[in-house]
Amino acid sequence: MNNFFQKITRNRLTIPFTPFYRRYPYRSGISINSADARGCIDTRLGFFCNRIPKAANSTIVENLARLSFGEDVPSKLAKKRFTVPSQLSRSEVDKVDIMFRFAVVRNPFTRTLSAYLDKVERRDRNAQRESNFFDFLQGLANGKLYSNAHWAPQHSLLLLPFDDFDFFGKVESLDSDLNHIRAKISGRPGAESIKTFKANATGAGKKLQEYYNEDTVGMVQELFHKDFELFEYSRELPA
Incomplete structure (x- = not known):
């Protein structure tokens, strides 16, 4: 019970009144406490990374850790x-607009399936591909879309206005985009090899045809229509 009230206090009375959120109010469907945890900031190197779950999240944070701390650090740590963001002082918030601000996003078809495989099917041994994936999407359409950051629309997790970001990388071009990100931060393009971490990899990109049909394609197109538009992804299922 104490933990419950602590979360309520942080969501309603603490985080919204910190300097960052006074400057950049967060009004999306995910709790502000969960959204705040997606910010990844280094004031010394001058970058603001908006982490997006199920979009090479572990790979991104481990590579940033290598740049920031000079050592390999497991993603959870x-x-x-x-x-x-909620830890930034007022003077640090004033410097956000001169930081390199970026996020890495993923095709909504692949990301949604990856979230299902990781958070639903792995925990349900009786899950049956198409039927259970349909039920999962039906649940999202019936009010659960913002119940978990791993499948919430990617644009809803952005902590800054869309136009304030300097760069949106994509999982589909991760190697080159991550090199671009590291070059912007360190000024040394290709300075070191990309560290790849796939503990939560689901292989969703190779399973699209197994799980999607006409109905589920249409549901994802509707549920994540703004992600398709903002991040310039085709509404056609990848081959």
Whole structure:
């Protein structure tokens, strides 16, 4: 019960009144406490990464940790070592607009299936591909779309206005985009090899044809229509 009230207090009375959220109010469907945890900031190197779950999240944070801390740090620990937006002072918030601000996003078809495989099917041994995936999407359409950041629309997790971001990388071009990100941060393009971490990899990109049909394609197109538009993804299912 105490933990419950702590979350309520942070969501309603603490985080919204910190300097960052006074400057950049967060009004999306995910709780502000969960959204705040997606910020990954290094004021010394001058970058603001908006982490997106199920979009090469672990790979991104481990590579940023190598740049920031000069050592390999497991993703779960790395996420806790970075500053989050609610921890920024007023003077640090004033410097956000000169930081390199970026996020890495993913095709909504692949990301949604990856979230299902990781958070639903892995926990349900009786899951049956198409039927259970349809039920999952039906649940999202019936009010659960913002119940978990792993499948919430990617644009809803952005902590800054869309136009304030300098760069949106894509999982589909991760190697080149991650090199671009590192070059912008360190000024040394290709300085070191990309560290790849796939503990939560689901292989969703190779399973699209197994799980999608005409109905589920249409549901994802509707549920994530703004992600398709903002991040310039085709509404056609990848081959």
